[in-house]
Amino acid sequence: MISEQCAYYEHPERVATLLRKISNQIIKRCRDQINIKDLLEGNVEQCMIDLEDSIYCTVEWNKIYMKMEKMTHIYGQRKWNYGEGSSIFAQIDAFRQRCYDLKEICEGQLQFARKGSDAQMPIFGGTKGVEIINLLEENKVRFKKHLDKIKNTKEDKILDIKSTKWHDDYNAFKAGMRDLDNMYDTIINQAFESISTVEQGVEMLEAFDFLAKRRNIKASVQKKSHLVLSLFKKEVEKANAEYDSMAKKDKSEFVQLTHGKHSGMALWVRSLIHRLDKLKDAIDKLYFVDYSIKKPYLDKFDSVHHTLKHYYLQKQKFPEWRDEIKEHDVAGLENKLNQPLLHRAHEQIETFKTKNLEKYKLKKGQLESNFDKYLMRVIIETQGWEKIAGHTGLSIPAHVTEFVKGKKDQLRIHREFVMLVVREYNQILDDMEDANFNTDIKKLLQEHLEETNNVINHAVTRIKFSNKNVLEKTIRDCLRSCDKLSKTLKMFKENTTAIYEICNKISREKFIDLDKKHVMDLNTFERNQIKCGEKVKENLSLMFDEIRQILSKTYTHFYL
Numbered sequence: 001m002i003s004e005q006c007a008y009y010e011h012p013e014r015v016a017t018l019l020r021k022i023s024n025q026i027i028k029r030c031r032d033q034i035n036i037k038d039l040l041e042g043n044v045e046q047c048m049i050d051l052e053d054s055i056y057c058t059v060e061w062n063k064i065y066m067k068m069e070k071m072t073h074i075y076g077q078r079k080w081n082y083g084e085g086s087s088i089f090a091q092i093d094a095f096r097q098r099c100y101d102l103k104e105i106c107e108g109q110l111q112f113a114r115k116g117s118d119a120q121m122p123i124f125g126g127t128k129g130v131e132i133i134n135l136l137e138e139n140k141v142r143f144k145k146h147l148d149k150i151k152n153t154k155e156d157k158i159l160d161i162k163s164t165k166w167h168d169d170y171n172a173f174k175a176g177m178r179d180l181d182n183m184y185d186t187i188i189n190q191a192f193e194s195i196s197t198v199e200q201g202v203e204m205l206e207a208f209d210f211l212a213k214r215r216n217i218k219a220s221v222q223k224k225s226h227l228v229l230s231l232f233k234k235e236v237e238k239a240n241a242e243y244d245s246m247a248k249k250d251k252s253e254f255v256q257l258t259h260g261k262h263s264g265m266a267l268w269v270r271s272l273i274h275r276l277d278k279l280k281d282a283i284d285k286l287y288f289v290d291y292s293i294k295k296p297y298l299d300k301f302d303s304v305h306h307t308l309k310h311y312y313l314q315k316q317k318f319p320e321w322r323d324e325i326k327e328h329d330v331a332g333l334e335n336k337l338n339q340p341l342l343h344r345a346h347e348q349i350e351t352f353k354t355k356n357l358e359k360y361k362l363k364k365g366q367l368e369s370n371f372d373k374y375l376m377r378v379i380i381e382t383q384g385w386e387k388i389a390g391h392t393g394l395s396i397p398a399h400v401t402e403f404v405k406g407k408k409d410q411l412r413i414h415r416e417f418v419m420l421v422v423r424e425y426n427q428i429l430d431d432m433e434d435a436n437f438n439t440d441i442k443k444l445l446q447e448h449l450e451e452t453n454n455v456i457n458h459a460v461t462r463i464k465f466s467n468k469n470v471l472e473k474t475i476r477d478c479l480r481s482c483d484k485l486s487k488t489l490k491m492f493k494e495n496t497t498a499i500y501e502i503c504n505k506i507s508r509e510k511f512i513d514l515d516k517k518h519v520m521d522l523n524t525f526e527r528n529q530i531k532c533g534e535k536v537k538e539n540l541s542l543m544f545d546e547i548r549q550i551l552s553k554t555y556t557h558f559y560l
Contacts, residue, residue: 030054034051034102036159039105058093094161102158122211125200127194146177229297232282260384262384263318263381267387280298428452445492502543
């Protein structure tokens, strides 16, 4: 409008001068807004906002001019051609570049000096946590040295686009920043060398993503996300391989001894599902990783997870177990309790069908709990199905649930009491098989064993699990008798060992005193031997008295 209506601006040089003055005024306003102290020492984040606003102003000024230039070519009588290639916008372009340079300094402050509002150092776990923090602190010190060169420049020269010294200082600073980027990348690589689990990897990624402010550092963190996702994929494939192995091999080897045959498989599959869900929850925390990167790994997870869920919800063996227990009502289950507490093995029995478990073989004469094995399976299976019934909608037969809920705690206590007797008594029999005990000693101990057997036989033949009133008293009597016999056996072993040690001392006594280093006459030699004999006689007398006292205690315990 000015160039069209005002005769003064008919000349292009005068219009160019006006545009140049507008550019200078924009630069002046922007310089006034930018606080150099914030850049170097103060609020770096506010300084970045001011720099971005200044960059936006210069870009918009260029757009406005280019729009008006097109308008003059279409409607105006005097066409403008002051855009690209002219000197009008040279200063505004140089100022914009300076703002970009200062913005990179701000990014360095946020990245290496941690001057932002979220400047707190995250916690790095693992064995290399302290080492990582120390390396980051060293980077901070190096950055400060590079920044000091910028600080030495006068503040008014930093935004002065005509200052030539700035380019030398900034190029040196930029080269230092590249070195710091490489060092930071090395720190990230070292940190991930010790990562072995998905959870550790996610925590490390979160920590470095929190610290990452510069584009190069963010790219390095994104690359490490592939490592963590690969660990996630391996865990998913491992779970899938375990499930496939279960489907092909004997399923019993995957079930814990404390779980039921049928419900144990469902619980094992549920444990795989929970394991994968936990890993998936960890991966979901990687919100800063692009979904397109995570998608192939999540697709693999969904496939395996669906297979496990299908077995857990539809292919488990609950119908088989339900049909099996339909034959027994509450009265039938109650009848399983009408059998003696204990059973004595009449021949050697293998308790577990597993190699290298010789010590678990039940020897002849030893005891085992006589709790009905079918009833035990019913209780274990019911407890197992109750754990997963809420997730799968299974309906456990009411009579089984009523029986187990009403009696499981009491029966568990009774079984544990019975097992106390079993372990104590069987340990006594094992101790009596000691190789150091000859036949006479075993006969001596056998008399005491018969006393204990008389008490225990009452539980073997008469007392049943259904006899609530007398069961606990019988168990206490058995434990009291076993404890008495165990103390007797322990005392006998300790006294026998003590006598053996004294006998070893006697065997080491020297009855002749010989001194090979000195020559002596016959009378001196005889006197030395008399003294040695008296000393040995005194020692033997003391050791003999000690043996006699030990034997007296043993005799008193056995016969009085």
